[in-house]
Amino acid sequence: MYDVVVVGGGPSGATAAEDLARSGQRVAMIDRAGRIKPCGGAVPPRLISDFLIPDDQIVAKINTARMISPTHRMVDIPIENGFVGMVDREHFDEFLRKRAESAGADRFTGTFLRVERGDGTTKVVFRDKASGNHIGLQTKLIIGADGARSDVARAEVPGGDKIPYVIAYHEIIKAPETTETYDPMRCDVIYDGAISPDFYGWVFPHGTSASVGMGTAVEGVDLKHATAELRKASGLENCETIRKEGAPIPLKPLDRWDNGKDIVLAGDAAGVVAPSSGEGIYYAMVGGRVAATAATAALTSGRISDLKLARKLFMKDHKTVFKVLGAMQNAYYRSDDRRERFVSLCHDVDVQKLTFEAYMNKELVRARPMAHLKIGIKNLAHLTGIVSALRT
Structure with missing residues (x-):
């Protein structure tokens, strides 16, 4: 028993x-x-400390996140006072x-x-x-x-x-050396309807390997083709493929x-x-x-x-974090125009700092109410079209 x-x-x-x-x-x-x-394999410092994960399980420590828009605009967000851990x-x-x-x-x-x-x-x-x-x-x-x-x-x-769920697919590839399009210390997140019409694509370094993939809940999308296009756009099409995997991810x-x-x-x-x-x-x-x-x-x-x-x-x-993230997905993932606006919003320093403080600590940061107010106003301006998506 x-x-x-x-x-x-x-x-x-x-x-x-x-x-x-x-x-x-x-x-x-x-x-x-x-x-x-x-799985992209990203884990925050909060997980490492709460669950006593030894350092030998962390295959990379990422210090930058790059957001890429449908028009291929890139916003690099430094991860200050911490890192994104990667596990295989x-x-x-x-x-x-x-x-x-x-x-x-x-x-x-x-x-x-x-x-x-x-x-x-x-x-x-x-x-x-x-x-x-x-x-x-x-x-x-x-x-x-x-x-x-x-x-x-x-x-x-x-x-x-x-x-409800999205179908995720990725390919683990042998990582190249640092190139113009690939940095082993940077996570790339691709918000582009040509890659995923309702979610995003990613290139996440894992030390000697990397995860390249995307997710979608839209039926009929060819996940393998989209991932192949992502690899091509990222200069990774000729890298050796180690394994391929797909599975649902609940939302x-x-x-x-x-x-x-x-x-x-x-x-x-x-x-x-x-x-x-x-x-x-x-x-x-x-x-x-x-x-x-x-x-x-x-x-x-x-x-x-x-x-x-x-x-x-x-x-x-x-609950609150899930509610906020759900609202953000509903607001910004529905079209390339909205995705362009989302990446534009990521230029804001307050957005960058609050996002990664919340990610690393797993709670919403309440210490800077004026920053939250400013972000709310900018968010509303982008969603209503008052601000051009092409402004930085």
């Missing part, structure tokens, strides 16, 4: 499993080996899984099939990768951390099958994360990826942590209603 079975071993599931094991719970983690999620998901996720295992979690490799209930017991049934056998793990509670198209959420949580937290009986969701399964930026690793790990907190509370108190703590704790800290 396990106290908790965690389905999924990405950053969210591995964090939940580790936290539960360290708190004295008997926990199992089921993960599909060999799957690497397409192939190695980072496995590091987290091994750390959970070292903390005491039992690790299984296989594919989740279903939850079985009867005679007062609950079992998580999965197909073991090595043997092909169906194995059932008896448990008190379940954490579903199995991604944006979560089988656990669809089968067990009301509304879990209605999560909105679900209204409900638990089934009122024995399951709580975490990470992409709960929809906790930031709108506008698509940032997910930090929020996934926070989601895993609050799911573990809620599960521990329910096991201690005997109140299943305590599973609702996961969503309450997460939204208490991050």
Whole structure:
């Protein structure tokens, strides 16, 4: 009998499993080996400190972000008093899984099939990768951390099958030396409808490699062609391709994360990826942590209603940020004219400073009310067309 079975071993599931094991719970983690999620790999200093990530997992520390508009205007934003860390998901996720295992979690490799209930017991049934056998793990509670198209959420949580998402695709390439178009210390974010009609493209350095990709929710877009065009525009078309990956990225937290009986969701399964930026690793790990907190509370108190703590704790800290980013995406990602205006707005020094202070610390900065007021006025001027998008 396990106290908790965690389905999924990405950053969210591995964090939940580790936290539960360290708190004295008997926990199992089921993960599909060999799957690497397409991801730019950006992590803020707040994640590194909160989750005790060793420096050898940070493959690059980025000090500049370049915003590129549909007319190819470039705005370089220096990252002052900090950096954007980069991780390689192939190695980072496995590091987290091994750390959970070292903390005491039992690790299984296989594919989740279903939850079985009867005679007062609950079992998580999965197909073991090595043997092909169906194995059932008896448990008190379940954490579903199995991604944006979560089988656990669809089968067990009301509304879990209605999560909105974009499809992300990227190619990991062998990084070139510094060139006119590529800098190993700079992230490029491309806001161009020719690359993505409703999201963005990216070139993110990973030390000896780089992630080049894009995302979209628009059906019929050829993601591989768009990425090929992005590589060409970035002078990276001749670089060796190491691997290619695609997967959905959710855009909105679900209204409900638990089934009122024995399951709580975490990470992409709960929809906790930031709108506008698509940032997910930090929020996934926070989601895993609050799911573990809620599960521990329910096991201690005997109140299943305590599973609702996961969503309450997460939204208490991050609801406002998600709301602001969602509004920004709705306002600026709908056309190339709006994207041009957004990049123009990024010239503002206050926008630059407040954006990266919020990114690194994971909270909105309230210390400079006049800066917020000035940004609000400029934002309104751009959205109403009072200011030309071509002004710097």
